[in-house]
Amino acid sequence: MSVWAAEAAAKLPDWSGAWQLRGRGESRASATNGGPAKVGERNLPPYNPAWQKKFEANAELAKQDRFPDPLSFCGIPVGYPRVLNLPDSYEFVVRPERVWILTENGPNLMRIYTDGRDHPAADLMWPTYTGDSVGHWEGDALVFDTVSIKNDGDTIFDRNGVVFSDKIHVVTRLRITAPDTLTADVTVIDPGALTEPYKIVRQFRRIEASARVYDYACRENNRNPIDASGKTLTLGTDGRVIDLAK
């Protein structure tokens, strides 16, 4: 390691260990628009009329247990910013030139470049699940900017129906705000779907140092496939559907 790299590394915060999302981000949502969201909850996004309609249709599908959720398909990454809304543990690998967010609930991985580079030129970018993230340190806070996120039907924010358009741009501020507490202040800027920026707070608590992070291969034994209507099925050990209701 060069002297420069060693000095830069010494200034970085200690985000070692494994972390767990606080609250039940997937399922708990306040019913009203606006107002400050509690940690682990979210308010409804300030949608424009067209996307409000789209959200309401999604919410209706969710009520019927038929809202398509990539997390349940056992295949594609959940995308950003839903990466910060997962049930299993997280690791944050901090180096001077880059930060990685590794999620136990895979396959999800965020790479955040902190070596001073900017987003690629437009002709070098195409929408991907996690997009392109560049960041910098403001004291002990990592501030990063994520663009080029594949969206508009490809990814969702949670299974209660929140979605964003392909114009989504996210600014995230990550820092330790209390002992063993890492807070993510997330601002979603989406002129395609929102009338103003939408703020989400996610908080992670550090779990005990000896905890291991495990393999999560969703297709290992997925006995809950989704049928063509979006319904989650249950299979017996012989692979036959055991559901009685159609």
Added chain:
Amino acid sequence: MLRPLRSITLLLAALSMAYAGTGSAHHSTGMFDQAKTIKLVGTVKQFQWTNPHSWIQLDVTNEAGAKEEWSIEGNSPNQLIRLGWRPGTLKPGDNITLLVKPMRDGAKGGMFVEITLADGTVLKQYDR
């Protein structure tokens, strides 16, 4: 193989509860009747310590005296191990009692919330 003392298992379970996860999130839990908890007493046919869910195949004798097999799903191994569960917690032939959120449609399936082993050890699916 050495079996951990029951008191140690319970202590581990208690310690683990401080940071256990947020529960079944691989798929919507809409198919389970969250308002209902049923008690199933039976014999373990198979314990699948797998992702995205672990499964207990339980042989239960119904009220008519016939044997029926239930498929009960729970959290993934990474979550369960932090709650005191182990891959060897259940073996075929073990007699257990399960508290289960049953499937709404009456199928012989559900999601386990709590288990009582033959020696009285209680393990939970959630940290609450």
